[in-house]
Amino acid sequence: MVSTVERSQTSCRYLPTGDRAASSPNQSVLPLTATVSAADHLMIGGCDVVDLVNRFGSPLYILDEATLRTACRQYRDAMRQHYPGESLAIYASKAWNCLAVCAIVASEGLGIDVVSGGELHTALQAGLTGDRIYFHGNNKSVEELSRAIEADCRIVVDNWHELRTLVMLQSNAAKPITILLRLTPGIECHTHEYIRTGHLDSKFGFDPDQIETVFQYVSKQEGLLCIGLHAHIGSQIFELQPHEDLAGVMVQWLQKAAQYGLPVSELDIGGGLGICYTESDDPPSIDAWVKVVSTAVAKACEAQGIALPRLICEPGRSLIGSACVTAYTVGGQKIVPDIRTYVAVDGGMSDNPRPITYQSVYRALAANQMSIPLTESVTIAGKHCESGDVVIQEAVLPPLTAGDILVIAATGAYNYSMASNYNRVPRPAAVLVNDGDAHLIIQRETLQDLIRQDCLPAHLTSLDAAHDGLA
Secondary structure, three states: OOOEOOOOOEHHHHOOOOOHHHOOHHHOOOOOOOEEOOOOOEEEOOEEHHHHHHHHOOOEEEEEHHHHHHHHHHHHHHHHHHOOOOEEEEEEHHHOOOHHHHHHHHHOOOEEEEOOHHHHHHHHHOOOOHHHEEEOOOOOOHHHHHHHHHOOOEEEEOOHHHHHHHHHHHOOOOOOEEEEEEEOOOOOOOOOHHHOOOOOOOOOOEOHHHHHHHHHHHHOOOOEEEEEEEOOOOOOEOOOHHHHHHHHHHHHHHHHHHHOOOOOOEEEOOOOEOOOOOOOOOOOOHHHHHHHHHHHHHHHHHHHOOOOOEEEEOOOHHHHHHHEEEEEEEEEEEEEOOOEEEEEEOOOOOOOOHHHHHOOOOOEEEOOOOOOEOOEEEEEEOOOOOOOOEEEEEEEEOOOOOOOEEEEOOOOOOOHHHOOOHHHOOOOEEEEEEOOEEEEEEOOOOHHHHHOOOOOOHHHOOHHHHHHHHO
């Protein structure tokens, strides 16, 4: 039996409501520019999603420039409004690092947080200068650190091995290396275990009981210029209290660092603000999050009688998550009587590994029939050879046929950046849409791309020779 859902609502209910230009992107399931055309098609950035698929193929990442820019401006403006000292928002680019995204974020006055040599190279190629790049990571290579030093980046030191490596590398540096120290605050938050990074049992950062030893060591290194402290408590967080608690802990660290003569003038409180993946999600607004953090830091500094540091935050998901959707083309269906109906699409875990990795839940829409009643409950299955390759378990949709265009909302964060070639499936293209224009920002991989790095030893180049060898 095919299960049905009796609802008078249509999929249009997923569209943002109210003044979209003033809305907070992390509180919208779809991009802020989403509308429905006279042809009953989903429109994003003034572009018809069905037309985009016809032009660029599917699966297809569709990034709305206006939504991304709105989020950047909301972080930037909220920090200026709520924090009485100097501030800077930097984009945690592991959410989606590519030339176009880095360039957009930089053009809005934000910095960039990178965690690898590849992300660093991309940020530099997008035009960012080293003083606006913060280099994270718990196991940076000598080559990566050397490149960061050459570019004059801010290096967020994660552990003793890295600290001692920087002391070694400093002997060849033209000037002291600018660093921040990452510390583990021991603050728990309610999120998936894999993305909680602030509790004590974490691979990231120096433990609290090492703080004074670390400060003392760094204070004796003339080749290191320690300008800040960093901490991060996790991702996809809806609670505000943990961030308020973090501010108080970090100001105490700031005061202790000063006792060792460290010129610490920056507090980087990380990121972690969640977004809406479904209508039941209710994250705080960007403004509310910034206000809580800013007020907590300012009050803690006043209580301790110390000058306000430069306040830095690192939003990633809440900047770009809701700015993107992924469009798929529907293939076949399989009805399992009295259990479920599977609807297959032409992508899955290779372009969105979050459902199989984190059990993440998304919302789906039929982009070519937006006003048709939602009468079916189906399981959207990916095309990969894994029974767990399911995009959504129980998606409420109109009746579907092969060739329909399905859209999964809020796929801007950790979809392209975690995409793979599992089953040798080429990674999708990505387009940037704005005011009716669509620009390709990532080309679709070809079959030739899949074997570009393969090497075939000479003795394997002839199948006949191989067969003779087995005879």
